[in-house]
Amino acid sequence: MAVKEYIRERFFPHMWCPGCGHGIVLNGLVRAVEELAINKNELVIVSGIGCSSRISGYVDFHSLHTVHGRALAFATGVKLSKPKLNVIVPMGDGDALSIGGNHFIHAARRNINITALVMNNRTYGMTGGQYSPMSGVGVKATTAPYSTIDNAFDCVELARAAGASFVARTTVYHVNQLSELIKKAIVHDGFSVVEIFSQCPTYFGRKNKQGGAVDMLKIFKEKTVLIGSDKKKDNPALMERGIFVEKELPEYCKAYDEVIARARKA
Amino acid sequence: MDSQKIVFTGSGGQGLITAAILLGEAAVLHEGLEAVQSQSYGAAARGGSTRSDVIISNRRINIPKAFQPGVLICLTQEAYNTYSSIIRPGGLLITDKRYVKVARKVDARQVELNLYQTVLERVGTPVVFNISVLGALIGMRPMVRKESVLQVLAERFPPSFAKSNTEALELGFELGCVCQDEI
C-alpha cells in the first residue's frame, strides 16, 4: 500500500480528534486515488472551512483551502479554466448544504465534472458542536440546549433534484464501499456527489449520548442498508447506501467547447 | 462648429436610443467629430419613458448630459409634457402628429412632422420610424452628413434591412429639408 505517496506526511499526526470519521474519509479518498493511479499533478482538491475542509492540507495534490461554503464556486473556476484537471471537493454538511447550499445546487445543475464529497457528521465541529442543517429534529447541540426543531435535508434527494448525474451515499463504517464509491465518483463524467456519514464523537456523540467513535460506527452499521435490501421494507427508518443516480448527461466543460465552436462559426 | 446638443424623448421600443447612437456613431466614425451619447434608464425595458442625449462637437466634450438641448425630439405626449421645458430658448422642438398634440408653451421653434403616417404609407413598416426621425433631424440641422448615417446603417444592420433603412432615412431627410426652409 503506497498511501503515503499521496499524503503530506510532515503534517501528521493530523489535527482531527481521536476517532473522528473524517480521518477515515481521508483514508478512503487516498486509497481510491491510489487505485485509480491518477497523476498527482492533475489532481486538485478544493475545500472550504470546517473540520472536513482541513483534508485538503493533508493530501499531496494541488490544494486550495478556501472560504466557508464556497469551495464548489472556486472549484468551478479551476475546472472550467483547465478541464483536464481532476477536481475533488470535500465539504462538511454545514459547508456544503447550509452556507454553501446555493453553490451546491448550481454546481449540480451545471453538471460540471467535479467530485463533491459531503462529509456529514450532523454538526459544526470546528466551532464547537452547533447544530447543522443535517442535524435533524430532536438533536442536542451547543446552540440547541433544548434540542432542535429544524428538519434536515436529504442530501441525496437534493443532489438528484438539482441535476447531479452521480449521487451516492455511504458511511465511514463501510470502508470498502467508501473507496469504491469515491472511485466511481471521480471517474464519472459529470457532477458527482457522495454523501458520507461520518462520526463526531467529541460533540455530536457526547451531546446526544451516542457513546464513543466505536459506538457511533456501530450505529452507522445498524441504521443503514444497501439499496434494495428487504430490511428496508420491514424497517423504513433505515437509510439506504449505494448509488442512487448514475446517468450520462452533457458535461459542462464539454458543452462549453460547443459554445466556443458556435462562437467561432458565427 | 459649436456643440450641438440633441435630446431624443419618447417611449421604450420606439428606437430612439438606437437613433441617438447612430447619430453619435456617424459623427465619430465618419466625420472626425467628438460625440457623447447617454440615456436615462427606467426599470421597464419596453413601454417606459426614454430619454437619450447626444452631444456633437469638434472639441472634447466634458459634460455628457444635455441640460439645455438646442434640439428636442418628443415622440410621446408624456415625453412632450415632461421635457418640453428643458429646451434652450430659441431651440428646435420636433414632434410627430401621430403622437403629440403641441401646446406651444415654450420659447422654441416647433416643427410638427407627419412622419409616422408617411413612413407607414411609403415604406410600409413602422419599424424604421426611428431612422426616418434621424433623417428629418439631419435634414433640418445638418450636424452630420446623410452619407455618414447611411454608412453607419450599412455597418450596423444586416443587408436585409438596407432597403427599408435607406428609404426611411431618405424620406425623413426630404421632409426635414423642406421644414428647414420653414424654420
Next chain:
Amino acid sequence: MATTCFVQGNEACSLAAMYAGLDFFAGYPITPSTEIAETLSARLPEAGKKFIQMEDEIASMCAIIGASLTGSKVMTATSGPGFSLMQESLGYAVMAEIPCVIANVQRGGPSTGNPTHVSQGDVNQARWGTHGDHSIVTLTASNHQDVFNMTVEAFNIAETYRTPVILLFDEIVGHMREKLVIPEPGEIELVERLRTSVREGVNYHPYLPREDGRLPMSDFGGVHRYNVTGLYHDMWGFPTDKGELVDGLIHHLVKKIDYAADAIAHHVPYYLDDARTMLISYGSSARSALSVVEQLRRRGERIGLLELQTLWPFPVQLVRDYARDKEYVGVVEMNMGQLINSVKLAVDNPRRVYLINRVDGRLITDKDIKQTLRVIAGQGV
C-alpha cells in the same frame, strides 16, 4: 491601424480586458455593470476563452480566483450590492496573493440604492470593504480612452504584484457612449504572469518573494503541488500561527502595495502650473470639474484640476506636492465625502480642503461646482 469605435464605457472596459489577455470571466448580472458581462459573453468564446454566469457575485469572485490559480488572467464585474457580496473572497485574494481584476461600476447606495443612477459611494468600500489589515489597488477613469488604459493597467498591476485590482467606474462612464481608439496589439505593454523557473523535484516556495519583491507562480496542474489558503501561512502556503511568520506576512501584504504607491499613481494634471485653486476629482465628476476649470480659466481665474486615476493606494506624495502652493483645494466627488479624507491627511493644511459634492443620483454639474466655489470663496451663493 488602430480601430476607432463609439462604445459604452462598459464595452471599453471589456475590450480592454480582451486586449490585456483576459482568459476567464465569471459574473452575475447587475445594473449598471451588466454590459461588461454581455460583451465578454460574446468575445471570450470567439477567442476560445471562458465565460461563465455564476449563481451570484460571491460565486463569481470565488470562480475567478480558482481560474487564476490555473494560470488564467481573470476578471469579474459588478456593482454595489454585488461588490458587498464579494468582499470576503476579495480578502481571500489579498491574503493568498491571487492576481485578479474586479470592475465595480458604482451606483447609488447603500443597499439597492438606485441601479440606474450615478454615485461614487464605493470609494471607501474598495479600500476597506474586506476585513483585516490589507492594502489594495483601485483605479478609475473619466473617459473611455482612460477606461481602456486603466483596465489594461489593472491586469498589469494584478500580475506584477500578485494582487486583486479594483476598477471603480461609475454609472455615467459605464453607460455613456463616446469615442474609443483601440490601440494596436503591442502598443500598450502587457505584463504576463511571472512563472517559477524552479524545476520539478526542487522545492518551490509559492510565498517566498524574490529579491525584487515579486513572487513567481506555478499553475495548478503543473509540477509543483503546493497549498493555497486564506489562513495565515508560511512560504509554502501552509497554515501557521507562528508570530514572526504572521507578522512578516501582514507587513509583506501591506508594503508590497504601499511601497508601489508612487509607481502606480496614475493621474492627469490640468492647468496646475500656475493655479492658486486646485480641484481634485475622479471618474465622471472630473469631467464636470474640468468643464468648470476651463470656463473659469477663460475668465482669467488661476484654477486647475488634478484628476486622480489611482485612488488606492492613495497617492499621498503626489497630492501633497500639488497642494503645497494652493490657497485651497476643492474635492469634487459624488458622495458625502470619501476621498476627501485622504486628501486632508495628505496636505499640510487640511482646513483649506473643501468638499464639493452631489448625492441625488444626478451627475454633478458645472453649475453645482461653481456655486460651491463661490461659497468657499466667501462670495455667497
Next chain:
Amino acid sequence: MSKKKLKDHLINRDWCKGCGICVAMCPKDVLVLDGDEKAMASHPEKCIACRQCEKMCPDLAIEVITEDAHGKEE
C-alpha cells in the same frame, strides 16, 4: 491467486491517537491498546490480513504488510 499471509502490522505510534476503532473492528481480536493508549498487535498469529484495521484507521497509522506463498512482500 494465492492467499495473502500476514507479515507484519506497521503501526505508527506517533500518528495513532488511540481511538480504539481498529481494536473494536478487528474480526479476530488481533489488536489491543497498550498502556500508552496506542494500538498494538497482541495476537498477530490470528490475523487474516483483511485490512479492516488499516482501512478504518482515522489516523492512517496502520499498515498491514502481507506476503504471498512465495514469501514475496505485497
